Amino acid sequence: MEGDEPTTLMCTVVAIDHTNFCYRVCSICDRTLPEITNTSTNTSSSSSSLPLCKYCNFNNAINPSRSTSKRLFRILMSIASDTKVFVVIMFDRAARVLFGCSADEFFDFAKLHPFTAETAAKVLEGEMLRVTLSKPKNGNAQHQRVVAVVPLRSGFRPAIETLRELYGVTVGS
Template sequence: MRRIYSPLLFFFKNRSYVLGYASMTFPDIHISFCTIAALNSRSLCYRVCRACEAPVPDYIHGPMVCISCGARLSENGTQMLYRLQLSIATEDKVFPVVAFDRAARSLMGCSADEFYHFASCNPCAVENVSKVLLGEMVELMLRPPKSGRAQHMRV
């Protein structure tokens, strides 16, 4: 397996989360060096409303309105954002991680809209991206999910 070293840094400040009535601050987890062990290539991007960034259906047929903000949705009224589901391997364990748009954009090198249009013209692009990122060494700052329903750590 070929390993490529690139010093990609994903740092976020400590954030406070509201759980029920209590406000708690969860510490971020700093991982000095880790390897991308796997990438779910089935869903790299998802479509959102351009005004409020609420998720919308992938296929828009005719005039639709965003449920969250009431904006009119068309091809120009939506944008794509990244949601990379990764498995990260450290020296002693492997665990699942989700990298959303801001962190995934620095890893991928382009916006999700650009990658979506490129992948629609080149069908094997998604498979090739997963092959290239496999074994990539990165430095991460992980944080717990904001909602209690989520299962994966966030980059």
């Protein structure tokens, strides 16, 4: 990728890192929140243990209700173009195209169905995509960013649809 202009290319998904696919942000200002380190064996999080946005809660003295958090996708994946294999990072807007749901919905599904993240990575492995890559805006970032993604297979189904079928989950009306 030459210069600062975004580059569009055809590629194949080689692998997806399923160990850390999302992160928490403030639902009001989208600032990144610290990760929750849960040392207990209880997997359900009470609202008092969730991190709060210091900016929104501090500046919200007039309306003392607390800000909530939400999850956004941050997918690290290897892709292969016609000339090389390299690692890129895909954030929420682009990842929703491949996953077909929000990061919160995927996280909740994964809590109920073991190995969901690993299975989603396997489901998406080998998919042909047209991606638009840009250089990272943060000078410390290591990987190019996927800013747009278009699946090329005519029968493409988002990962969540395949997972629901695999785990026998029907979406209620």
